[in-house]
Amino acid sequence: MSKLMFRLLRREQRAFLARDRGAWGDHLGRVRAFLGEGFLAADPARPLLVLGAGSGLEVPWTLAPPLAEGWDADPWSRVRTWLRHLRWAPWTFEDATGGLADLEATVRRALEEPWSHRHRDPRAAARRLAGLLPSLHPHPAALAAWIEGHRPGTILAANLMGQFGVVAEALVEAAFGKASPWEGDPERPDPLAEALEAWTARAVAAFLAVLAQSGADLWLIHDRAVVFNGGCLELGPWADAWTGQFRAGTPPLEARDPLAGVDVLAELARRPGLRIEAKTRWLWDLAPGQRHLVEALHARP
Secondary structure, three states, X not given: OOHHHHHHHHHHHHHHHHOOOOOOHHHHHHHHHHHHHHHHHOOOOOOEEEEOOOOOOXXXXXHOOOOEEEEOOOOOHHHHHHHHHOOOOOEEOOOOOOOHHHHHHHHHHHHEOOOOOOEOOHHHHHHHHHHHHHHOOOOOHHHHHHHHHHOOOEEEEEOOHHHHHHHHHHHHHHHHOOOXXXXXXXXXXXXXXXXXXXXXXXXXXXXXXXXXXXXXXXEEEEEEEEEOOOOOOOXXXXXXXXXXXXXXXXXXXXXXXXXXXXXXXXXXXXXXXXXEEEEEEEEEEEEXXXXXXXXXXXXXX
């Protein structure tokens, strides 16, 4: 992975950890309880993989079985976990999407004229990048190889999928520098934003496909939506569309779908040989004016 990607991932992790965590008690308790249940239910004689292990803030490593291994692209994640839990677990430092390196190379290709090596006009580069992105099909080959080699009995994914699009956007913005690649008028279509949204959907779907074929118990936590509404917000019954999961009387939602339209529950439910053992959701007040609808799913082969 390039130095740019390392810097971006480190920046994202620092920004997350720097937020005021005073009101996160309920969220952290729920995450730790869910992942802890996955640790305790795992076969201690088989490998276990924690995807998106991060700094150990949400992952209760004190409950992890002896063959548990962490996976996180942030080069400092293992050190932070050791400092927090005194657990120096084996670790893999890889991109879980398998597509960020190709995305970075494609951004450079869009920005630079091959004959002169000069930067294109930012608007022209953004249009070119929007045209190139549909040819990219991220596939987590490193993750698939790890699973093939280790045959884990359990895989935990700790709020990882919702970060695919965030990191991809940060990569594009960092490459463009001070010149924003996005359409400034919200009333006009933005081909680049739409193309990157489609790339994110392909990355999430490919990641889920590898997990579904792993033969492991799956314990997945992820952001289902990021909601920017103020005032009261309450969850109602489960619904096929996440926008229908709020109680009647909720004002029109101002929200973003970090999974780019991929419904994890539906994707896992349609996989032959997988059954959904448990599902739960809650609202997480991450910051003033920003609440996340968090979904936790346990699926078993």
